Amino acid sequence: MTTEIRPGEFSAEVTNISDAEQMRYIAGQAADARLNVEIETEGMTLNMGPQHPATHGTLRLVAKLDGEQVIGAEPIMGYMHRGYEKLTEVRTYPQVTTLINRIDWLGSFANEVPFILAAEQLMEVEAPPRAQYIRTILFELSRIANISLFLGDMGVQLGAVTPVFLAFRDREFVLNQIEAVTGGRFHPNFDRIGGLKDDLPAGWIEDTKAVMATMRTFCDELEDLVMGNEIFQARCRGIGVIPPDVALSYGLSGANLRASGVDWDLRRDAPNSMVYDQVDWKVWTHPDGDSFARYWCRLQETREATNIIDQLLDNIPSGPIMAKVPRIIKVPPGEAYVATENPLGAMGYYIVSQGELVPFRVKIRTASFSNMSITPWLLEGVFVPDIITILASLYFILGDIDR
Amino acid sequence: MADDTAVDDAAADASAEETEEETTPVDPAREAFVAAMGEALAAAGSDMVESHIGVTETWVRVPRDSWVEAVGAARNAMGCTWLDYIAGIDWLPSPFGRDMDSEQDWVVHGREENEPEEMQHGYAGGATRFQVMCRVANVSSGAAVIIKADLPDDDVSLPTLIPVFPGANWHEREMWEMYGIDITGHPDLRVLYLPSGFEGNPMRKDYPLLARRVKPWPGIVDVEQMPGEDDDSDGSDA
Amino acid sequence: MISTLAVALDDYWVTTIFRIVGGLVAILLPAGTLVYLFLFKMMSFMQSRLGPMEAGPYGSLQLVAEVGKWIQKEDIFPERADKYVFALAPVVVLISTFVLVLVVPFGPDAVLLDLDVGIYFALAVSSISVIGILMAGWASASKYALLGGLRAAGQLIAYELPLVLAVLGVVIQAETLNMNDIVRAQANWEIFGFGGFGMPFIITQFVGFCVFLVAIQAELTQPPFDMPVAESELVTGYLTEYSGLRFLLFFIGEFATAGVFSFIGSVLFLGGWWVPIPGLEVESNWWNIIGPLVMAGKMMLISFFIFWFRITYPRFREDQLQRLAWKFLIPVALANIVITGILKVVF
Numbered sequence: 001m002t003t004e005i006r007p008g009e010f011s012a013e014v015t016n017i018s019d020a021e022q023m024r025y026i027a028g029q030a031a032d033a034r035l036n037v038e039i040e041t042e043g044m045t046l047n048m049g050p051q052h053p054a055t056h057g058t059l060r061l062v063a064k065l066d067g068e069q070v071i072g073a074e075p076i077m078g079y080m081h082r083g084y085e086k087l088t089e090v091r092t093y094p095q096v097t098t099l100i101n102r103i104d105w106l107g108s109f110a111n112e113v114p115f116i117l118a119a120e121q122l123m124e125v126e127a128p129p130r131a132q133y134i135r136t137i138l139f140e141l142s143r144i145a146n147i148s149l150f151l152g153d154m155g156v157q158l159g160a161v162t163p164v165f166l167a168f169r170d171r172e173f174v175l176n177q178i179e180a181v182t183g184g185r186f187h188p189n190f191d192r193i194g195g196l197k198d199d200l201p202a203g204w205i206e207d208t209k210a211v212m213a214t215m216r217t218f219c220d221e222l223e224d225l226v227m228g229n230e231i232f233q234a235r236c237r238g239i240g241v242i243p244p245d246v247a248l249s250y251g252l253s254g255a256n257l258r259a260s261g262v263d264w265d266l267r268r269d270a271p272n273s274m275v276y277d278q279v280d281w282k283v284w285t286h287p288d289g290d291s292f293a294r295y296w297c298r299l300q301e302t303r304e305a306t307n308i309i310d311q312l313l314d315n316i317p318s319g320p321i322m323a324k325v326p327r328i329i330k331v332p333p334g335e336a337y338v339a340t341e342n343p344l345g346a347m348g349y350y351i352v353s354q355g356e357l358v359p360f361r362v363k364i365r366t367a368s369f370s371n372m373s374i375t376p377w378l379l380e381g382v383f384v385p386d387i388i389t390i391l392a393s394l395y396f397i398l399g400d401i402d403r
Numbered sequence: 404m405a406d407d408t409a410v411d412d413a414a415a416d417a418s419a420e421e422t423e424e425e426t427t428p429v430d431p432a433r434e435a436f437v438a439a440m441g442e443a444l445a446a447a448g449s450d451m452v453e454s455h456i457g458v459t460e461t462w463v464r465v466p467r468d469s470w471v472e473a474v475g476a477a478r479n480a481m482g483c484t485w486l487d488y489i490a491g492i493d494w495l496p497s498p499f500g501r502d503m504d505s506e507q508d509w510v511v512h513g514r515e516e517n518e519p520e521e522m523q524h525g526y527a528g529g530a531t532r533f534q535v536m537c538r539v540a541n542v543s544s545g546a547a548v549i550i551k552a553d554l555p556d557d558d559v560s561l562p563t564l565i566p567v568f569p570g571a572n573w574h575e576r577e578m579w580e581m582y583g584i585d586i587t588g589h590p591d592l593r594v595l596y597l598p599s600g601f602e603g604n605p606m607r608k609d610y611p612l613l614a615r616r617v618k619p620w621p622g623i624v625d626v627e628q629m630p631g632e633d634d635d636s637d638g639s640d641a
Numbered sequence: 642m643i644s645t646l647a648v649a650l651d652d653y654w655v656t657t658i659f660r661i662v663g664g665l666v667a668i669l670l671p672a673g674t675l676v677y678l679f680l681f682k683m684m685s686f687m688q689s690r691l692g693p694m695e696a697g698p699y700g701s702l703q704l705v706a707e708v709g710k711w712i713q714k715e716d717i718f719p720e721r722a723d724k725y726v727f728a729l730a731p732v733v734v735l736i737s738t739f740v741l742v743l744v745v746p747f748g749p750d751a752v753l754l755d756l757d758v759g760i761y762f763a764l765a766v767s768s769i770s771v772i773g774i775l776m777a778g779w780a781s782a783s784k785y786a787l788l789g790g791l792r793a794a795g796q797l798i799a800y801e802l803p804l805v806l807a808v809l810g811v812v813i814q815a816e817t818l819n820m821n822d823i824v825r826a827q828a829n830w831e832i833f834g835f836g837g838f839g840m841p842f843i844i845t846q847f848v849g850f851c852v853f854l855v856a857i858q859a860e861l862t863q864p865p866f867d868m869p870v871a872e873s874e875l876v877t878g879y880l881t882e883y884s885g886l887r888f889l890l891f892f893i894g895e896f897a898t899a900g901v902f903s904f905i906g907s908v909l910f911l912g913g914w915w916v917p918i919p920g921l922e923v924e925s926n927w928w929n930i931i932g933p934l935v936m937a938g939k940m941m942l943i944s945f946f947i948f949w950f951r952i953t954y955p956r957f958r959e960d961q962l963q964r965l966a967w968k969f970l971i972p973v974a975l976a977n978i979v980i981t982g983i984l985k986v987v988f
Contacts, residue, residue, distance in 0.1 A: 044784065068959070078596035085581075086605055089497070090615050121458050159864050159956030165688035231865050231955050248542065250570035251486040264485070264542040271459050335525045337460050337538065337549065339487070350536075352492065352525055363490040365538075370486075373573040385868070385958045402596065 046384070050079050057398025063379070063387065070387065073379035075372055080402035088362040093119055093193060093329050096359065100349075101187040103366060104400045107146035107343040108178065109138045112191040115349040115362075117272055118338040119193045122331045122353055126273060130319040131195035136274045137208075137312050138178065138190065139340070140305045144215055145174045146343035147302045150395050151222050154295055157392035158235050163226050170218040173211040180204055193329055195322035205313050212306040219303045227296065236292035240378055240390035243289060250377070251370035254345030255301060256394060258285045259293035266341035274340070279311045291393035298395070330357055344368055344400055364403055368396035433461050436481070436546050443480035449473040455526040460549055462527040467535075467552045467561065474537055475567045477548055483539035487547070489564065489574035491582040492534045494522045495608040499616070529553050533584060535561055539568075560585035581606035660753050667742050671900025671940060672893050677704050678941075679948040680896070687952050711892070714885035719782050722882065726780035731883070731890035733773035738897045740766045745904045746821045748914050748932030749924060759820035760812065763905055764805055767860070770898065771797045774869075777891075778879035789878025792959055793862060793869035799966040800859035800866075803852050806974030810849040810981045811842050811909045824913030828923045841912035845984075848977045850910045852970055854943070857902045858950055859966070861895060865954040866962055899947055900940060907939030 044065045050058040058079035064071040084103065088096050100111050113135065120126065127135065152167025175185040180201055182188030190197050226232055242252070244260045257264055265283040267276045284300040286293035333355040339348030345367025352361040371394050379387055433456050440463055441451040449469035455462040465473040477483045522532065533554040540547035554561065561578075563586050564571035575586045576595045583604035586592060594601060603610055681703060685692030693700030718724060744759040746752040756762050771794055778790015812818055815826040823842075830840040843850045859866040869878045880891055907913060914932030921927060957965065 078594070078598070081596040083605065086612055090612055090620070155955060159867065160954060161684075161864075162688050162952055165690060169689050225953075229954065231957060234961055235955060235958060245484065246569075248484045249486060249568050251488070251568075262542055269542075269545045333523075333525075334457075335460075335462075336457070346487070348487070350488075350490065350538075354523055361492050363488065363492075365488045365490075369573065370488075370570060373570050377569070383958065383960075 048387075059396075059398055059401070061375075061387070061391070063384075065384065068383050070379050070382050070384065073376060073387065075375050077372070077398070077401050080398045082403065084364055084403040085362060088359055088364075090358060092357045093331060093359070096362065097191060098187075098189050100364070101189055102399060103364065103403055104146070104342065104344055104347070104368075104397050105186055106149055106397060107142045108184070108186050109142040109182070109188050109190060110146070110340070110342045111347070112189070113139055113274075114338045114340045114342075114347055115351070116191040116193055117274075117340070118336040118349050118351045119329075119331055120273070121336040121338060122334050122351060123193060123325070123329075124332075125194045125323050125325055127195045128320045128323055129275075129317045131321050131323075132273060132275050133312055133316045134181075134196055134200060134321075135191065136276065137309055137316075138181065138188070139274065140309050140312075141174055141178055141208075143305050143343040144302055144309075145171055145178065147298050147305075148174070148215070148218065150298055151219075151226070151295070151302065154392045154395075155226050155232070157388050158232060160226065160229070160232070163222055166218065166221065166225075170214060173214055177204070177208050177211055180207070192322065192325075194325040195320070197321075199321050200316075205316070209310060209313055212310055215306050216303060219299055219306075223299060227292075227299065233292060235385075235389055236295065236393070237288075237290055239291045239382070239386050240393060241288070241290045242374065242378065246374070246377070247289070250374040252345070252374060253367050253370065254341065254343075255294055255297040256345065256371055258283065259297045260289035261285055261287045266339055266346055270339060272338060272340060275312070276308075278315065279308050281308050281311075291389050294393040294395070328357065330355060331359070339365065342367060344395065344397060345371055347400075366400045366403060368398075368400035369403075372396050372401055430456060433546075436548070437461060437463065440477065440481055440548060443476040444469075444473055446480065447472040447476035449476060453528045457526060460547065462549045462551060464527040464529065464551045464553070467554055470535075470552050471562050471564060471567060473550055473552075474539065474564055477539050477550060478567055481546070481548070482541045482543065483546070483548060485540045485542050486568040486570045486574075487538035487540055489535065489537045489571055489578060491578045491584055491606070492525075492536065493532060493582060493606065493608045494524055494529065494534060495532050496522065497608045499611060527551050531556050533559050533582060535578065535584065537564070554584065559583060560587055562586075563588040565589065580604065583607065663747075663751070664739065664742055664753055667745070667747070667904075668739060668897045668901070669893070671903070671937070671944075672897040673704050674937075674941070675896045675900055675944050675948075676707075677701065679944060683945070683948060684952050687949075708889065711889035712886055714888075716885045716887070717882070719882045721782040723780040723782070726776050727882075728887070730773050730777035730780060731887045731894065733776060734770045734894045735890055735897070737766055737769035737773065738894055738901055740769070741898075741901045742904070744820055745901065745936075746824060746908065746914060746932075747936050748929035749821060749825075750926075751914075751929045751932055752821060755821060756819065758818045760808055760823070760905075760909070761818050763820075764801075764808060767804075767898075767902075768797075768801060770894075774879055777883070781879065781882040783882060786879050786881045789869050789881070793879055796859060796862070796866060796869060796959070796962060796966075799963055800856045800970075803966060803970035803974050804856035804860065806971065806978060807846075807849040807852040807856060808909060810846050810974070810977045813978065813981045813985055814842060814845060820908055820913075824908060824915055825923055827912045828915040839912060839915065839917055841910060843910040846910060846977070846981070848973060849981075850906075852974045852977070853906060853910065854946060855965075855970060857899075857906065858947060859962070860902065861899050861947070863899075863947060863951045865950065865956050867956050868959050868962060899944060903940040903943040903947070904936060906943045907936060911939045911942070913939075 046063045046065050048061040048063070050060045060076040060079070061073060062076060063073040082102075084099065087099060091099060097112050097115065100115055101108060103111050148167050148171045152164035155161075155163035178188060179185045181198070181204060182190040184190075242256070242260050244257075244262045247257050247260045247262060252260075253264075253266075263283060263285050266272070267274070268283060281304055284297050284304065286297050331351075331353040333353055335350070335352050337348055337350040339346050346365070347367050348365040350361075350363035350365065351359050354360045375391070375394070378390060382390065437454050437456065441454070444451050444463075444465060447469070449465050449472045451463055452466060453464045463473075524530070524534070529551065531553040533556075534551055535554060536549050536551045538547060538549045552561070559582075561575075561584055563575055565575075565588070572589075572591070573595060575589055576592060578584050579586050579589075579592055580594045580597050580601075581604055593599075597605070677700075681692045681700060693703040696702040696706040718727060741763055743754040744752070744756055744763050746755070746759075774793045774797070775790050778787050778793065781787070781790075811823065815823045817823060817826065827841055828839045862870050870880065880888065883891060914928060914935050915923060916935050918931075
């Protein structure tokens with residue numbers, strides 16, 4: 001009965017109802033208008049669409065607003081879903097290593113480590129000590145590379161445009177070090193079952209120590225510039241408070257959990273073959289659970305990572321880089337799950353192997369998926385600008401959510 | 404090749420406890436945990452059908468009908484308040500073959516027939532095609548358990564865990580859309596990753612990965628040299 | 642030569658042309674300088690990057706390139722926008738800036754309009770830009786632009802009051818509303834009988850100066866007060882639907898207004914076109930030539946602070962912004978007035 005209205009056309013030109021019907025309709029509307037003195041405005045729906053400067057990637061957030069307050073918010077994801085779990089079923093283990101580099105694209109090396117550790121557990125192979133040390137060093141370097149971006153980026157979300165430039169500048173040094181070893185800044189593809197692909201280049205240890213000193217200066221600068229800023233504190237303190245039991249039941253991990261006061265760090269609390277027990281380091285927690293606490297925790301973690309790397313650099317044992325593994329890797333049947341404390345949180349791989357060249361099933365447990373699942377609960381009743389603050393402080397990466 | 408793996412799997416499946424004693428040292432802490440878990444499950448109205456203690460993880464299988472009580476027992480009695488993930492597994496061997504034979508080999512060895520294989524299950528046993536698992540951890544003591552449940556073939560559904568863990572919401576939505584496991588009692592069962600209106604359940608083994616159907620696996624090309632080795636080799640090796 | 646200039650200046654048309662050129666220069670030169678020097682270069686250096694380097698030596702022609710780019714863009718009207726209001730909004734904002742520069746004195750005679758109620762006129766006229774912004778928000782026919790416009794209106798009206806109250810302290814001290822007389826008052830100030838050195842009012846009116854700086858930061862919707870522009874539903878708030886020449890007018894208006902407010906600030910607090918040069922009297926004609934240069938320097942000083950705050954601070958949330966204005970700035974400015982009044986009577 002009604003013709004389809006194409007964009008740009010006014011409906012008056014394509015109506016099919018007769019004039020008499022139109023008059024009756026208008027008269028009815030006028031009658032209703034006389035009855036309704038107050039115009040009821042329904043809540044506005046705010047759609048922060050997939051292309052958006054405030055989210056790290058293609059996240060869509062649909063928020064129902066009542067004036068300035070959010071009644072309900074819901075993230076819609078899947079714009080970057082690449083089907084990793086299906087893809088891993090037809091790839092050999094080294095090919096899977098290449099693939100999973102791209103899950104959390106800022107924490108480059110860290111994506112590979114839990115997978116390799118799980119595969120090593122199934123193959124009952126242990127990497128030689130030198131490889132374990134270098135693996136841990138690269139793991140912490142990728143943590144610094146990832147979190148330093150967050151430290152600057154949270155400023156940008158709140159309007160301070162300067163810290164992000166400092167973050168990018170100082171992060172380049174860390175990426176240079178990763179590139180010197182692995183050949184890739186963002187996707188190193190360096191971990192192998194049984195060890196690493198290559199040894200360290202000459203002079204790398206001294207260079208990395210200098211870079212760690214630079215990163216410590218950077219952390220101090222940002223502590224002053226961003227965390228000490230009164231406006232930043234006014235925007236972040238008390239915003240997005242997550243109580244610890246809620247955090248646990250939603251599966252939050254990483255700094256989000258520690259900022260709520262839960263002392264849980266997989267580097268210390270879960271058995272894995274990385275050398276954190278050889279290093280003197282500290283787990284940072286904050287009792288508040290608000291956005292400021294999350295920022296604070298991540299800043300301290302970055303500084304702590306520089307200390308860990310310094311200690312490890314002093315003690316790298318000599319030896320082979322790779323254990324004896326066959327050339328074509330067939331993993332014996334079994335199931336293994338290894339999770340590590342990645343920059344974004346707890347990332348784990350559950351490998352089901354049936355003795356083939358390819359895994360039977362790989363379940364990828366990503367941190368940002370669980371971190372984001374708390375958003376509908378968390379965003380109720382906050383103001384619109386606080387949505388940005390909370391999303392920024394939870395720090396997710398779309399590749400990590402969508403896999 | 405197929406025979407070797409069949410023998411290996413048979414050896415691995417036969418009696419989890421025996422192989423565990425040969426290769427993994429007995430872990431009294433985790434054995435105590437499993438025993439306590441068994442008691443908690445029984446108290447909650449569930450049942451520990453099977454268990455397995457691996458190198459670092461502990462598996463427990465429970466009946467599907469007491470899934471919520473079992474996870475609740477893990478949470479309340481064993482203190483595992485941290486939800487790690489909820490996932491599904493489809494144990495059906497892929498009807499499209501193992502994609503192990505490369506196009507290059509067909510010329511030499513001929514293309515292998517896709518024989519229907521029998522289903523092999525993993526740790527803590529199982530008998531049906533679909534299985535779900537849920538991992539929860541205790542952040543104070545560091546103990547963790549992976550709870551598995553078989554879904555009967557004629558009733559692929561699961562009660563929702565949202566009353567126990569609110570964070571189960573998204574995990575269950577993902578299971579529903581990827582495996583087609585119906586979650587009963589879920590307040591908002593919508594697609595999470597897939598576009599709306601998507602037909603099919605991609606993670607099921609009989610849902611084809613189109614890329615491999617269009618272009619078969621080219622074989623292991625560019626095998627990387629071991630560090631220190633120098634000989635060159637090419638092509639596939641199985 | 643000066644006498645022939647003086648004779649020529651008696652002619653109405655010559656004077657008018659001088660005035661028009663002078664007014665345009667007074668608007669556009671500061672705008673251009675601020676955009677290039679502070680927005681492009683200073684901001685970049687503070688962020689450890691170089692800024693535009695391609696167009697001209699050290700990127701000095703970047704502004705020319707930008708103007709050319711904006712002019713040649715398509716002039717887009719939203720479908721349901723109110724055409725006339727939409728087109729008029731940037732003009733209204735610019736008009737308020739142009740009218741504002743009329744009363745700014747660049748020298749004892751180099752002022753376009755020497756009003757006895759100079760500063761009062763300036764404050765009144767600066768409020769016209771609020772209308773322009775509301776027009777822009779309404780006429781864009783977009784929910785988000787409207788909300789941005791409303792937020793901007795609320796913010797600008799809220800910060801008018803601290804602006805006026807801060808200026809009032811200066812007026813009490815100078816005993817006049819005439820801008821030129823305020824400069825002369827600072828030039829002729831005698832501290833405990835010691836004259837000849839003058840005193841910029843920033844020394845005694847320091848609190849007023851700080852309130853003034855915060856108020857103009859908010860009047861210009863610069864960070865930390867840029868909630869209407871930046872986070873107003875993601876795009877640029879009331880500016881969302883503007884493109885091409887109209888956006889350029891808003892852009893120029895923003896920086897020109899920054900320049901003009903800095904001029905006013907330097908007149909009120911920094912001594913205007915007068916610096917203590919030994920041997921040069923206040924009423925000398927040389928001030929008509931040196932004065933504009935002095936004003937330019939002082940304008941750059943105040944703009945430096947505006948842009949420095951802009952680059953460094955994150956932005957306030959709307960309610961925090963309003964709380965700052967109503968609960969903090971206004972009481973402080975009122976206290977300043979009371980104390981100034983008391984001290985004026987006592988001394």
